[in-house]
Amino acid sequence: MSYFKPRNLLLFLALGLALVLVAVISLRYRAESQLQFIVEALPKGIDASLQDIDYTHIEDGRARWRLVAQQVERQAASGVLGLVEPQLSFYDEQGETKGSLQAGKGEVSDDYQQVRLRDDVILKKSAGYTLYTDALDYDHLTQMATTDERVRMVADGMSMEGTGMVFYLNQERLQLKADVKGSLNPNLMK
Numbered sequence: 001m002s003y004f005k006p007r008n009l010l011l012f013l014a015l016g017l018a019l020v021l022v023a024v025i026s027l028r029y030r031a032e033s034q035l036q037f038i039v040e041a042l043p044k045g046i047d048a049s050l051q052d053i054d055y056t057h058i059e060d061g062r063a064r065w066r067l068v069a070q071q072v073e074r075q076a077a078s079g080v081l082g083l084v085e086p087q088l089s090f091y092d093e094q095g096e097t098k099g100s101l102q103a104g105k106g107e108v109s110d111d112y113q114q115v116r117l118r119d120d121v122i123l124k125k126s127a128g129y130t131l132y133t134d135a136l137d138y139d140h141l142t143q144m145a146t147t148d149e150r151v152r153m154v155a156d157g158m159s160m161e162g163t164g165m166v167f168y169l170n171q172e173r174l175q176l177k178a179d180v181k182g183s184l185n186p187n188l189m190k
Helices: 006-041
Strands: 046-059 062-075 081-084 087-091 097-102 105-108 114-125 130-139 144-155 158-168 173-184
Touching: 144 173
Parallel strands: none
Antiparallel strands: 046 062, 062 081, 062 087, 081 105, 087 097, 097 114, 105 114, 114 130, 130 144, 144 158, 158 173
8 A cells, every 4th residue: 555645645745834834823923922022021111222322423414422322211201311321422513522421320301401410420521631420410501510419520730529510511611519629730730
């Protein structure tokens, strides 16, 4: 008795196609369940979450600022961007670096006008000074950076510290509010 009759061969092919179809459907279903698992693992209220960000903002064909961050999340309700380990670089009209800013975490308002930075905030200016604090709030409209935390500023031959600060970026003028201490070493100043 031969098993290779045309009728048996057709039955065998139909069974093979059915198995392939079941395998494709099960693989497709499994991928959806994995996607659902990933979506459910995202924090509630976050509508976008990106990791290892490197974004350069360009105006009139020139780089104005660059953001590098470990993670960026956009909160759905408020539109606020949450930043993890942000590093910002700022450029002048010729594309030269004006300064840099880094922190442990931060938030940017939905209109990009307000920035809040926390945890080991460091602001370096190309003019040769560095500012250290634990918190810094920046208002783009007024071009002012403020904090109520302890602040330390160092430059060649100079060191200043105090509690609370207003930094007028356009004028490059720093106002320390309380407990101000400083030292100058004219031999080290440029």
